[in-house]
Structures are given as C-alpha cells and as structure tokens.
Amino acid sequence: xANTKSKRRQRGSIRPxxxxxxxxxxxxxxxxTKKDIYLHEQADTEVEAEKARTKLLRQVDExxxxxxxxxxxxxxxxxxxxxxLDETSYERAEGIxxxxxxxxxxxxxxxxxxxxxxxxxxxxxxxxxxxxEGRRNGKTDPKxxxxxxxxxxxxxxxxxxxxxxxxxxxxxxRWGYVTTNVAALxxxxxxxxxNPDPPxxxxxxxxxxxxxxxxxxxxxxxxxxxxxGSRRGxxxxxxWSDINLDRLELFVKHSNNGRxxxxxxxxxxxxxxxxxxxxxxxxRSPWAGRWGAGG
Numbered sequence: 001x002a003n004t005k006s007k008r009r010q011r012g013s014i015r016p017x018x019x020x021x022x023x024x025x026x027x028x029x030x031x032x033t034k035k036d037i038y039l040h041e042q043a044d045t046e047v048e049a050e051k052a053r054t055k056l057l058r059q060v061d062e063x064x065x066x067x068x069x070x071x072x073x074x075x076x077x078x079x080x081x082x083x084x085l086d087e088t089s090y091e092r093a094e095g096i097x098x099x100x101x102x103x104x105x106x107x108x109x110x111x112x113x114x115x116x117x118x119x120x121x122x123x124x125x126x127x128x129x130x131x132x133e134g135r136r137n138g139k140t141d142p143k144x145x146x147x148x149x150x151x152x153x154x155x156x157x158x159x160x161x162x163x164x165x166x167x168x169x170x171x172x173x174r175w176g177y178v179t180t181n182v183a184a185l186x187x188x189x190x191x192x193x194x195n196p197d198p199p200x201x202x203x204x205x206x207x208x209x210x211x212x213x214x215x216x217x218x219x220x221x222x223x224x225x226x227x228x229g230s231r232r233g234x235x236x237x238x239x240w241s242d243i244n245l246d247r248l249e250l251f252v253k254h255s256n257n258g259r260x261x262x263x264x265x266x267x268x269x270x271x272x273x274x275x276x277x278x279x280x281x282x283x284r285s286p287w288a289g290r291w292g293a294g295g
Contacts, residue, residue, distance in 0.1 A: 073106035
C-alpha cells in the first residue's frame with residue numbers, strides 16, 4: 001500500500017530580503033483590529049534565519065509574543081482610563097500624554113518602543129522642549145514669524161514623563177500588548193539635588209509679626225503652617241474638630257485640592273504637638289496665655 005501520509009507543513013517562512021533573509025512567523029489574530037499578527041526578524045545568512053525562525057516559533061508556542069499591534073497612543077489612553085489618579089494627577093498625566101508622549105510616540109506600535117528611544121527622547125527634551133535639537137535655535141518661524149529660542153525641559157518634568165510611561169507600559173505588559181517594559185530599562189534624568197533656603201528664626205518672626213498686625217486670621221494660618229510643616233492642601237483642609245486645645249494636639253486628616261476634601265498624600269493621619277518658641281509668639285497671638293513658650 002502506498003504511503004499516503006503527507007509531509008507536515010513548515011511553520012513560518014524564510015525568504016531573501018536585500019543582502020540577507022527575512023523571517024516571518026504567524027502569531028494569531030489581533031483581537032482588537034481583527035488583523036493577522038506576524039513576527040518578523042532579519043538575518044544575514046540562511047543558517048541564522050533558521051535559528052531566528054525557531055526563536056520566534058518558541059515565543060509563539062510559549063505565549064511570550066505581543067497579542068496585539070496597538071499603538072502607544074492606544075496603550076496610553078487605555079492606561080489613563082484605569083489608572084487610580086485623583087483629579088489633579090489625572091489632569092497632569094493627561095497633559096503630559098497629549099503634549100509630549102503622543103506627538104513623539106503616538107503612532108508607534110507599543111511593541112516597537114525601545115529603551116534607547118526613550119533615553120534619546122529624554123535627552124532631546126533636556127535640550128529643547130520642542131525637540132529641535134538646536135537646529136531652530138535663533139531662527140524665525142516663517143509661519144508664526146516668531147524667533148525660536150530653545151528652552152530645555154526641567155529634569156523633574158522629564159522624570160514625570162518617565163514615571164507615566166513606566167506604569168503605562170507595565171499595565172500593557174500585563175495585558176499582553178508588549179513583552180517587555182522598556183521604561184523600566186531606560187534611565188531618566190537624575191533627581192536634582194534639593195537646595196532649600198529656609199528663613200532664619202529672625203526672618204520668620206518678622207513675617208509672622210507683620211502678618212498678625214495686618215490680619216489676625218492670616219497670621220494664625222502662617223503660624224500654624226510654620227510650626228506643623230504641613231502641606232498647603234492639608235492646611236486648607238483643617239477644621240476645628242481636628243484641634244484638641246486641651247491636649248495641645250493637631251490631627252492632619254485630610255487635604256484640599258481646590259475641588260474637594262480628600263485623603264492626605266500619604267493617606268495617613270498625622271498627630272502633631274506643635275511647640276511654640278518665644279520668637280514666634282507675638283503679643284496679639286490668639287494662642288497667647290494658652291500655650292506657654294516652648295510647649
């Protein structure tokens with residue numbers, strides 16, 4: 001009886017391309033765009049191409065390949081829709097995505113983004129916010145008739161861009177849009193060293209006494225800010241119920257973002273016992289006679 005067993009069809013294809021060979025492997029159908037997904041790789045020789053085909057097939061078999069060909073714009077929008085951000089953080093992230101990330105990477109497939117692209121992007125922003133790489137510096141735009149002056153983006157601002165990309169790509173990794181979080185590999189600009197310049201005790205006393213002379217409530221607000229070290233939003237959210245005058249305690253429980261009262265930034269309740277000193281207790285202080293100097 002003749003052997004009717006057919007030869008098994010080879011998965012993937014290798015074809016000449018330029019000076020080398022192109023490898024193509026079918027990886028399923030994109031669930032979003034409904035288009036076929038193919039993995040590609042270029043090799044110099046046919047032997048290397050065969051090795052590349054084996055590697056791509058292993059990725060498909062082990063389910064380690066991107067499941068979709070979505071763009072960075074799509075991924076960032078999806079992340080923004082599920083990220084747990086308050087109103088101000090959401091608006092800041094949306095503005096960064098709209099002004100910086102989408103113009104640079106919006107049309108790029110998420111799986112094509114590399115750490116090198118990100119670090120070059122950060123470097124260009126540190127030279128010029130419009131990423132002209134110095135080519136337009138000092139030149140007049142023929143459309144706007146305005147002279148372009150390169151203005152670098154601050155290191156802290158570039159770091160904010162990085163720390164939006166990183167969780168977005170991490171979410172894309174869990175969703176199967178990408179196989180690697182390249183933002184975790186890229187290095188953002190270094191954190192600038194803090195250079196605080198706090199007022200001296202004499203300067204602080206002058207500010208407080210001047211404020212108290214002009215407005216008792218404003219002076220009290222400044223005084224409480226100085227002795228507690230609370231954030232502006234936390235100070236604006238203080239209520240009389242947060243203060244225990246008998247035990248001389250102040251509880252920072254909430255923060256005011258200008259729209260609503262919410263949890264503090266650390267989501268913790270801080271119990272404080274402010275200590276007064278002689279230089280910051282003016283004669284008209286509403287606390288005079290209640291709290292003695294030094295505690």
